[in-house]
Amino acid sequence: LGSPLLHQVRRTIERHALLPAGSRVVVGLSGGSDSVALACLLLDLSGPGGFAVAGLAHTNHQLRPTADRDEAFCRDLAARLGQPFVTETMDVRGHADSRKLTIEDAARRLRYDVLARAAARLDADRIAVGHTEDDQAETLLLKLVRGAGPTGLAGIYPRRGRVVRPLLEVSRADLRRHLEQIGRSWVEDETNQDLENPRNRIRHVVLPELERSYGGTVRAALARAADILREDARMLDELAEGRFSALVTATAGGLTVDAAGLAAEPGPIVRRVLLKALREVSGGREVERAHVRGAADVLAGACGGIDVPGGRVELRRGILVFTRRGAGQGDILDEP
Amino acid sequence: LGSPLLHQVRRTIERHALLPAGSRVVVGLSGGSDSVALACLLLDLSGPGGFAVAGLAHTNHQLRPTADRDEAFCRDLAARLGQPFVTETMDVRGHADSRKLTIEDAARRLRYDVLARAAARLDADRIAVGHTEDDQAETLLLKLVRGAGPTGLAGIYPRRGRVVRPLLEVSRADLRRHLEQIGRSWVEDETNQDLENPRNRIRHVVLPELERSYGGTVRAALARAADILREDARMLDELAEGRFSALVTATAGGLTVDAAGLAAEPGPIVRRVLLKALREVSGGREVERAHVRGAADVLAGACGGIDVPGGRVELRRGILVFTRRGAGQGDILDEP
Numbered sequence: 001l002g003s004p005l006l007h008q009v010r011r012t013i014e015r016h017a018l019l020p021a022g023s024r025v026v027v028g029l030s031g032g033s034d035s036v037a038l039a040c041l042l043l044d045l046s047g048p049g050g051f052a053v054a055g056l057a058h059t060n061h062q063l064r065p066t067a068d069r070d071e072a073f074c075r076d077l078a079a080r081l082g083q084p085f086v087t088e089t090m091d092v093r094g095h096a097d098s099r100k101l102t103i104e105d106a107a108r109r110l111r112y113d114v115l116a117r118a119a120a121r122l123d124a125d126r127i128a129v130g131h132t133e134d135d136q137a138e139t140l141l142l143k144l145v146r147g148a149g150p151t152g153l154a155g156i157y158p159r160r161g162r163v164v165r166p167l168l169e170v171s172r173a174d175l176r177r178h179l180e181q182i183g184r185s186w187v188e189d190e191t192n193q194d195l196e197n198p199r200n201r202i203r204h205v206v207l208p209e210l211e212r213s214y215g216g217t218v219r220a221a222l223a224r225a226a227d228i229l230r231e232d233a234r235m236l237d238e239l240a241e242g243r244f245s246a247l248v249t250a251t252a253g254g255l256t257v258d259a260a261g262l263a264a265e266p267g268p269i270v271r272r273v274l275l276k277a278l279r280e281v282s283g284g285r286e287v288e289r290a291h292v293r294g295a296a297d298v299l300a301g302a303c304g305g306i307d308v309p310g311g312r313v314e315l316r317r318g319i320l321v322f323t324r325r326g327a328g329q330g331d332i333l334d335e336p
Numbered sequence: 337l338g339s340p341l342l343h344q345v346r347r348t349i350e351r352h353a354l355l356p357a358g359s360r361v362v363v364g365l366s367g368g369s370d371s372v373a374l375a376c377l378l379l380d381l382s383g384p385g386g387f388a389v390a391g392l393a394h395t396n397h398q399l400r401p402t403a404d405r406d407e408a409f410c411r412d413l414a415a416r417l418g419q420p421f422v423t424e425t426m427d428v429r430g431h432a433d434s435r436k437l438t439i440e441d442a443a444r445r446l447r448y449d450v451l452a453r454a455a456a457r458l459d460a461d462r463i464a465v466g467h468t469e470d471d472q473a474e475t476l477l478l479k480l481v482r483g484a485g486p487t488g489l490a491g492i493y494p495r496r497g498r499v500v501r502p503l504l505e506v507s508r509a510d511l512r513r514h515l516e517q518i519g520r521s522w523v524e525d526e527t528n529q530d531l532e533n534p535r536n537r538i539r540h541v542v543l544p545e546l547e548r549s550y551g552g553t554v555r556a557a558l559a560r561a562a563d564i565l566r567e568d569a570r571m572l573d574e575l576a577e578g579r580f581s582a583l584v585t586a587t588a589g590g591l592t593v594d595a596a597g598l599a600a601e602p603g604p605i606v607r608r609v610l611l612k613a614l615r616e617v618s619g620g621r622e623v624e625r626a627h628v629r630g631a632a633d634v635l636a637g638a639c640g641g642i643d644v645p646g647g648r649v650e651l652r653r654g655i656l657v658f659t660r661r662g663a664g665q666g667d668i669l670d671e672p
Contacts, residue, residue, distance in 0.1 A: 222481070
């Protein structure tokens with residue numbers, strides 16, 4: 001109970017208030033090392049006066065040849081740990097096709113649906129998933145190379161609503177060592193070896209190359225950077241929300257913004273207010289960094305107006321006007 | 337004159353107000369493609385009503401076998417461009433040894449010294465250096481893998497005092513293509529091939545691998561992320577400066593901070609105020625993220641006090657007390 005690993009997980013739980021006293025947590029269990037370790041560690045840390053483990057929940061995605069073996073492994077582990085076990089088999093491919101999602105995205109969405117139903121069945125108010133420091137580092141690199149988006153980078157959150165990630169500050173290597181020490185086995189996901197998958201390339205090619213060059217602290221350094229960036233971004237997002245409320249007025253056809261007032265704000269606030277305004281007229285279309293830059297140029301008077309996803313932005317007598325397409329005004333040139 | 341490259345450089349100069357009308361700029365010229373392109377582009381963009389190029393300045397570091405050839409190349413280029421030329425030969429190795437600096441760091445410092453003297457001689461009020469989008473991307477990755485430091489990541493600044501970087505939003509590949517089109521040659525720096533150098537590993541191994549995986553937009557995506565992170569960090573730094581002034585009091589032996597007031601601030605402000613306080617008692621020693629975390633634990637009451645570089649932090653009756661070592665109070669245990 002006094003291992004440094006257990007200590008770090010307890011510290012993460014306390015620092016981010018993941019599992020308050022009296023809470024009941026369902027643990028997402030894929031059968032891989034991270035989730036097996038999560039189940040074992042949370043059972044060690046649970047107890048009277050603290051939180052309780054309500055049970056383990058597995059999703060059979062029917063994607064891998066080993067899907068049924070993995071489910072059986074999880075069922076057996078739950079029995080050995082004396083825990084209630086919930087499993088659902090989902091048609092990931094069908095869901096991906098019908099919703100036009102990637103397989104990865106469809107699997108992720110269905111998995112969280114299964115966890116939500118499991119929480120309801122097991123009377124749990126928290127859902128724990130096994131993301132580690134390694135996932136945090138990989139996600140940050142992935143976001144960086146794909147383009148940070150208009151407002152930057154936020155890594156994986158320790159808590160989002162009911163979903164908590166107690167392993168976010170420990171490494172996969174330490175978790176595997178722990179499992180070996182306590183004599184617990186896990187299943188290997190052979191799809192993690194597929195180098196066509198961008199995340200797997202980061203994991204198996206890019207990160208090992210960075211570690212060869214800069215030593216074994218690379219993943220931890222990236223994960224700590226992600227923490228700092230997430231906190232910084234959250235504070236700026238909150239400040240920008242306040243300025244948005246003060247500066248932006250909803251109209252029948254879109255939004256208007258006090259241009260002089262917005263231009264007087266610092267760049268990070270200007271960018272975030274413009275992004276939020278662009279998203280509100282976009283009708284769900286994706287807003288990119290170039291659109292935010294274009295709107296900033298209009299605000300600065302560098303051009304009179306530009307088309308943006310779902311609408312148009314123009315500067316009219318000191319007012320920045322966001323018009324929804326089809327809202328009956330503006331010159332809409334690029335699309336019917 | 338209407339090339340997209342020239343347009344982008346003009347845009348960078350205008351957006352960041354790098355070279356105001358009437359300013360005179362000295363251009364740092366190594367002879368490599370970036371600095372040769374910088375000299376040519378700034379000459380194209382200069383003129384009456386705008387800025388003027390005051391001349392070209394070269395530093396002979398005496399490090400490479402080709403150092404004298406490179407100097408001769410630069411002198412010849414200046415003559416062809418009809419520009420004043422200033423060069424100085426510096427003892428980089430000796431400077432590195434006597435100041436206990438890395439060769440890279442010593443060369444950088446001496447180069448900026450040479451540029452400052454050249455600006456004085458040529459009556460220039462701006463110094464232009466040839467950092468590109470590629471340098472920006474490499475720097476961000478280097479900072480990430482080395483650990484982001486206590487307050488995160490800021491990339492290369494378009495302007496720092498008199499030093500301006502007009503090429504920060506264009507790629508090295510585009511600059512080389514431009515030089516080939518206008519028939520200008522450059523010298524290759526063979527030390528850029530040394531893969532023992534961390535930056536060269538990023539440039540020649542890591543970034544190409546990322547580009548193979550994610551396409552040719554990786555460098556641009558990283559550079560744009562660096563822009564956003566730099567602006568975000570600057571705003572938070574400024575907010576934290578204001579809170580530091582309000583919450584921190586200098587004492588004979590160090591600093592005191594209103595603990596309840598600081599604890600009520602958002603995490604990014606707490607982190608930055610603690611960092612600044614730690615730096616002020618550190619006596620120039622390096623403050624790391626772990627020290628900021630430790631001080632945050634003391635602030636939160638998780639422990640009574642900790643030793644930090646150059647001193648100690650303790651919580652005493654609602655006051656967070658930073659004591660300089662040898663300042664006559666506190667229990668100093670770890671060093672004489």
